[in-house]
Amino acid sequence: MSEEVKKSSKTAAHSDEKKSEKYYYASQWALMGRKFRRHKLAMGSTFVLLIFYLTAIFGNFIAPQGTEQYDGKFVNCAPTPVHYFHEGKFVGPFVYAMKTERDPVTFMAHHVEDKEKVCRIKFFTEGDPGGEYKWFGLFPSNIHLFEAEEGGKIFLFGTDNMGRDLFSRVILGAQISLFIPVVGMLLTLVLGLFIGSLAGYFGGWVDTVIQRAIEVVRSFPQVPLWMALSAAIPKTMKPAQVFMLMTIILSLVSWPGLARVVRSKFISVKKEDFIMAARISGAPASKLITRHMIPSFLSYIIVDMTMSIPSLIIGETTLSFLGLGLRSPATSWGVLLQETNKLETIMFYNWKLIPMIFVFLSVLAFNFTGDGLRDAADPYK
Amino acid sequence: MTKYIIKKLLIMALTVFLISLAVFFIITLPPGDFMTNYVGRMLAAGERVNQEEIDALRRTYALDQPFIIQFWRWFSKIIFHGDFGYSFSLSMPVTAVIKAYIGPTMALSITTMLFTYIISIPVGIYSAVHQYSFGDYFFTTICFLGQAVPNFLMAILLMFIAFRLTGDTMLGLYSPKYQNAPWSWEKFLDLLKHCIIPVLVIGLNNTCGLIRTMRSQMLDELNKNYVMTGKAKGMKAAAIRYKYCVRAAVNPIASSIGWSLVNIFTGTTITAIVLNLPSMGTVMYNALINQDMYLAGSWLFLMAIATVIGTFISDVLLAWLDPRARKEYLKG
Amino acid sequence: MMKPFRKKELETTYEIAPEHILEVKDLHVRIAVDDYDLHAVRGVNFSLKKGETLGLVGESGCGKSVTSKEILGINPGNCRSEGQILYRTKSGKVLNLLELDRDGTVYRAIRGAEISMIFQEPMTAFSPLYTIGNQLAEIITLHDPKATKASARQRVLEMLRKVGIANPEKRIDQYPHEFSGGMLQRALIAMMLCCDPDLLIADEPTTALDVTIQAQILDLMRSLQKEFGMSILFITHDLGTVANMCDNVAVMYLGEIVEYGTVRQIFHNPQHPYTRGLLRSLPKMDQVRDEKLYIINGVVPLPVGLQANCGFHDRCEECIAGRCDTQEIPEFEAEPGHMVRCIKLEKQEVHHG
């Protein structure tokens, strides 16, 4: 070893020693956390998801319009540009008032800015009637984050074919598109854990029956099964019920995967000494399962679940897109994308693709987070 | 060996039976029955129907019988006569419908699968061998992106891009010009051109998944002890990789062919609807919506059977490829 | 990863003592793990005579495996090494192995044919996908371009017979999972001896095996060494087998050789507290029943950010505060050919002097 290398290794020695100690004595969870935090993409993704979910939770406040509000004068309006300078002078964020003109030949409506009329953006304002909502379903309010002054319209993402503000709809849609997968995932988790642990713990005929059941359900092609089940949802059902059913349908198809994993984990964990010990000492089965066995592969399950969310998001979006899931005015990202099933919509009103960006980002974010978690769950690798 | 196969076949038979029961249950879930739609259709066509006629038809189709009897009528016909029943909406036997669509569906699925494997295996190997290189990051990113876009959106976007570039949306399998032309080299090229979008859309998702699996499998294998042995023997690193690692890493992927064909097979469903492909997807969608229960049911049933058989093929393939599994397999 | 020296192949010529076939000089190996730089081997020196068996002893994580793999140049890509590994080839030329291109023809021609290695876990040392015969024949065809399939098979059968595998004609076409651990180790030994190497590195060849099988394997190795006349670098954490197998012993701790000597010297006159600890922790036949087995306190620390001191000081019962933990310990010669890296020897030297 050259002198230089020696020296450098010695100067860094002290701090390294602490590092080493930490590395050595940290608990598994702390190690996971540390490793996860080092995964920049995963951290970034978690941050993005956090923002998405917070936005969704406070959606009614942030969104200028409610689900059923619309403005008939501004159908298919392009996103309104937000300005700061009027005739060279800084006036803060504002929009110009808009005029609608129809082309005399094609009857195409054009929404153009009236450069004369400045409408400032106000914050924390009382919304129009129809925009009422309840904070956490409890406290009624109609305060919205922002709104343009009288006469102005602010559509950050443009409007749809009913003159509904797409920005609001994306945010309110997130309340469904981001929560169906989570609820579905939890349902899958409960089903998968319960059934998988039954099979894995008891073995014997219980295992055989459950395995057959798993095989049968897994033999169903996922997409057509979703389609078939969704087609069975009565058309007149209320959005909330459709939401619940969709969740159930999505998780009905995905539990066997988890159950299988849980089962095999159980079988391998069952043989391990600490479980044997607990068993011999007479711990009841339920306690054994919940206190000892599940925690031993919990990290794995967390990863698996995180990774399963993207397919649920895509599932919900796809079904709604096909018209088999939620329907307007109930809003989800899939419902919003229904309008883009026409090429001409993309040609003429390309802003209607904006919801796609959010589907894309959330799927990506979940994938990266899951990846980070997976790497982190295996801290010694 | 025979005992094992018999056991396996019995289990398969049981699974098939349970599946068909579930399928039948699902297709009879929606309120009403086919007759309601049949009548609706006739009315839409400007015809008059009376209740007696409807009741007579209901009796003919046993729609007035309890679930289990309806099921048995359907299931026994399939098992004993290979008769899948009658498609109400298309006015022809389900077998004929399936015959008409199975060709394009299979062709598309197999093309897609070839594409999937031809792309994913080499790319996965490359990514693993050159872990953390630019290429690895590049492919990994593409894979993540590919998995993040829902199929239907990908289809629409590609369609839009095709339209912008060529002025054609590349819908269907042929250009209008070749639709009914006899087979020729040009028609074949035209077909290939129209296959690009569907194959990309259906395959990309799968390919991305497979690349990621292949990469991690390969990484696993590269860290195995026998690699060290190989090196100690004096083998070239590349030789070890290809003789040992790739062979081992490909095993689980190759044996997933049965599975993945089924996946692709059904993955065509949504894409077919968006891209207007003459595949079972569209037919299934319409059958579901029209409550054409025998058609929808038979299709679901066939898909499930395909999955069971696909799993079986995967088992066999794995046994064939991996001596350890072969032993298990022979032992039963 | 950096490969600083390997590119310039065979530029300089090296000399080693005529009776030596291998000299390791000031070998350092660093392993990059996450954001740590593990200094796994820290200035190791040793040499090996023709026909000699050198035991490399130490707890897990002391760097003995890394050292041995570095000789073959098969450490993973995240390892960097410095120093010299001088090896006399069959043709008599002395090469610094560290300078060779790892995947180059020269090095590959040495591996397996001149220096070969058997591993700790025979069960995973073979690929499960090919027959034993296939994997054994491969090493022959690799190194002998003239070998035909048939001749390679003959040789494999011969070797299998030599390592004591019954019914080799049947066994040759079987897969690794059909072999027991002991048989696999025999097969591995057979494979590694197919090309009549000058140096065999045995990396804990018996650790994963049953005790009875262990003895058989050791016997086999001894008899084969007699037959083939190769040198063996025997790596183990088990001093008991060392006594049976080796001529000389090097005790490693935290990437350094802390004591080196003949089997006799080490076993009868251990100087380093670590060696003594290891010896004391061996179960003895005459041990009193309820007497507890000796255990060295603590565990081997990770070789990260090591300071200039005795690596063993924090576990050493004889540690001299202010010395052992603050200064680098040089090597002392306790008796001729018996090297010890312990500050206590300095006192003796002073005392003697």
Place this chain on the structure above:
Amino acid sequence: MNKRVMSLLLMICVIFSVFAGSVYADIEKESPILAEQVAAGTLPALEDRIPTEADVFVETEYSPEETPSYGGTIRTNNGGMWYFGPNAEEPLFRLLDNGTVEPNVAKGYDLSDDGLVYTIHLREGMKWSDGTPFTATDCVYYYNYVLVTDVDNETGKVTKSNAGRYYNWYQTADENGVMRPAQVRYVDDQTFTITLYSPKPTLLQAIAIDNKWMFCPKEWYKDIMVNDASAPHWSGESDLKLIGGEGLPTITEEQALANALAKSELYNFENAAKLGDQLGYRYWQYAGRPTLRPWNIVSPLTDQTLVFVRNPYYWKVDKDGRQLPYIDTFEYVTMDASLYAQEKIAGNLDLVRFDSSEFPIYKSSEAIGNYRVTTDIVPYWSNVSLEFNQSYKDPQYRELFANLDFRHAISIAADRDEINEIIYNGMMTPAQFAASEGMGDYIEGAPEKWIEFNVEEANALLDGIDGISKELNSDGYRTFVGGEHDGQPITIEIETRADAPNDAQLVALLAKYYKAIGLQIVESNNTDNNTRNEKYYAGDIYMAAVNSSQGGFSVMLRPDSVAANRNNCAFVGKYGLEHADALTPEPGSAMEELVNATKTLLSASTLEDMQAAAKRIAQSHFDNTWVIGFLSSNKTFDAVANRVHNYRDGFVSCDELRFLGNTRPYSWFIQD
């Protein structure tokens, strides 16, 4: 003149005449693909394929000014059998825009002085598309063996039919008032008679509108149609008497099915009823079935693209004596409706029909897609309307729907201008459900009734209705007072159509308007129209529905969507006379008047009586606003590829005139 000059002159003459002849021959009389077959000897010469010169149909309507060349393929969307069927339909008599009929397949007719016997004359030399002669036998056989196979002599009711359903339009009252089916008899190969019990002045219109195919190829059918002891005319002798030819073989159901399957594997039916229905009625979907149509299907119905090729025996020629159609092939591509516009813009479809909601997109893309947008006249009473089921099963709702003030309030609470702007790009005009000016059933002032947007007045009207509350509940809705629903909010489910994406938007808007007058609106979405039609059929389980093409061409000729006749008319519900268990309206009610007027119309035997009854029906709508009309434009649009010529801009498009069929598609031609 010497011989040489003579011979020279002769030569010049010969050359000239040859030249002239070749110029003349340049105007080909038939499509080159047929000429090729004639040359190859696989097809008879043109004059042997079409009717005699005296009898051939010379189409003079919409003749192109230029001399079109033959050939080419038209590609359009597959809108289902009722889209591609009418495009090539050839009825015995065809209905004209002015409501009169003219001979089409038939050459002409005579009516006896008592108005009871129609003698129909057919064209000599006319052939089915397979080359077999078309004669009176085919018409008589169709009526007696395919359409009517059993009649209850007491009630006159047709109890069995091999194909399709028997229409009450052939029925006339006998001396006892029992409706009796007509008698159809063979006279000679070019003549047959239709005999009625009492006069029916609009019989030919009825045939033109409701039974366009009063004939079928007997030779082709005789062994696939069940003909056994169950048939009323079954006996060798009566066969001869009826159809004028040799007797018919006895065919059992099994034989019929087997024979059909032997003809083509496409004819795979599970029972004779289905076979009769599919091959006897919806026959144009089946390749191989001989027809009189200009194009016939050649592909199986399961194909994504249905191909129709020209009928070599088609019996119409243009003014120059050239066989029609000009275009060789029609292709109908099955695709989701959402793809039409993009495929049109991409130039993959030659023809797409759309309404004003899509106008800007189509119109702005004319240049990109190389097409033009043409306008069609649609003679509907309204393009956007809402109707309440007058027979809804729940008495409280039914009472509400029957209340004229309620319908008045509903009508004026909707902001028609906003609907027009949001959905229809401002291209329609606010109008009540009524025939517009210029149509036969027009009543002055009807289109303008109750269309002023006035929420206050609407609220006042509702306030005046007994049984519903003046106050709103906590959700902002009026509630029922008394009865089963006491205290419950008034919630109305509106049925929407699957193929009309605008419906959802419309109902969303209506929900907003009616919330302002305290009514809760819920969309009852139907993924397909069959479910919705099924509800109509059941008669009393739906509350309300939005619609677009109600009311039509002529109440007298076809009152179906405005009168209490059929069982799929949304506002009539179970009051429809054809309902299996039709309700009797309350005496003296407005509905009773509508039902009575309908009955009168159906049984009237003079034109005056019929006109009077039709007027009563229109008046009933004017008085009662049964259907709330929102917007009207009397227009739909077609995007037609520029290569398609002689496409008629401004034609009248409706079911009675067979939609696109009214443009005479065989006169279109393609020129790139």
